[in-house]
Amino acid sequence: MKVIGLTGGIASGKSTIGRRLESLGAIRIDADQLARDAVAPGSPGLARVVSRFGADRVLDERGELDRAALGAIVFEDPEALAALNQIVHPEVRRLYERALADASAQSGDAVVVYEIPLLVEAAREMEFDLVVVADAPADLRVERLVELRGMAETDARSRIANQASDAERRAAADVLIDTSESEAHTLAQVDALWARLVGE
Numbered sequence: 384m385k386v387i388g389l390t391g392g393i394a395s396g397k398s399t400i401g402r403r404l405e406s407l408g409a410i411r412i413d414a415d416q417l418a419r420d421a422v423a424p425g426s427p428g429l430a431r432v433v434s435r436f437g438a439d440r441v442l443d444e445r446g447e448l449d450r451a452a453l454g455a456i457v458f459e460d461p462e463a464l465a466a467l468n469q470i471v472h473p474e475v476r477r478l479y480e481r482a483l484a485d486a487s488a489q490s491g492d493a494v495v496v497y498e499i500p501l502l503v504e505a506a507r508e509m510e511f512d513l514v515v516v517a518d519a520p521a522d523l524r525v526e527r528l529v530e531l532r533g534m535a536e537t538d539a540r541s542r543i544a545n546q547a548s549d550a551e552r553r554a555a556a557d558v559l560i561d562t563s564e565s566e567a568h569t570l571a572q573v574d575a576l577w578a579r580l581v582g583e
């Protein structure tokens with residue numbers, strides 16, 4: 384089994400790359416999805432988030448996690464973000480290890496791609512056979528978040544401020560995928576990477 388760590392700043396194109404690799408035959412694991420599973424309704428993770436931040440601040444009227452409200456708290460307050468990370472990250476790691484074991488049971492020579500936004504922040508480069516970084520300038524990513532996802536510019540910038548810099552991610556990359564041009568340009572680089580991976 385070959386395990387690729389795929390990272391990049393917010394809206395750098397990780398999912399675009401991860402989905403293409405999946406369509407080419409890789410098994411895809413998405414840390415953002417695992418982080419959602421870690422605080423699913425009724426989970427111990429959600430109970431801990433509520434006890435740390437208060438039901439009135441982070442639950443909606445249906446009793447589910449109000450992700451926008453929690454995001455507004457943590458990305459403006461480093462201590463709150465560290466507390467949330469301490470609750471969610473150990474569970475994400477457990478879920479990842481389980482998904483990896485499932486992938487390995489499914490096929491001994493699978494290529495697994497783990498989409499993990501905080502690979503560099505968590506210094507996890509050594510865990511992967513290959514570190515792939517989606518790379519586009521922060522200003523372009525902000526523009527995409529504002530135009531395509533309707534995020535407020537200040538919110539986009541505060542998330543970026545809580546992540547590694549582009550230079551730090553580049554320094555960790557075995558393979559850099561330029562995601563600053565057309566989507567077709569991104570996908571062509573992914574196809575070339577896949578050909579290299581399976582041809583090796």
Ligand SMILES: CC(C)(COP(=O)(O)OP(=O)(O)OC[C@H]1O[C@@H](n2cnc3c(N)ncnc32)[C@H](O)[C@@H]1O)[C@@H](O)C(=O)NCCC(=O)NCCS
Nearest residue numbers: 392393414415418450451453454468471475500542545546
């Ligand atoms: C604060 C939360 C509720 C906001 O939810 P929301 O739906 O708005 O965003 P979503 O989870 O889809 O994340 C989108 C992007 O934000 C960035 N981001 C998310 N969490 C973090 C974090 N802890 N530190 C830095 N950037 C982050 C990433 O680029 C991610 O891809 C959520 O992001 C969360 O629970 N974060 C803590 C868990 C975490 O670290 N997740 C990242 C992968 S493990």
Ligand SMILES: Nc1ncnc2c1ncn2[C@@H]1O[C@H](COP(=O)(O)OP(=O)(O)OP(=O)(O)O)[C@@H](O)[C@H]1O
Nearest residue numbers: 393394395396397398399527531562564565566569
């Ligand atoms: N050349 C490109 N490569 C990749 N994505 C592009 C490109 N041009 C525009 N986009 C758009 O930019 C956005 C990138 O989003 P995507 O979900 O792939 O990034 P992400 O890194 O997974 O985001 P997040 O950190 O929020 O999970 C998408 O809306 C995508 O359509």
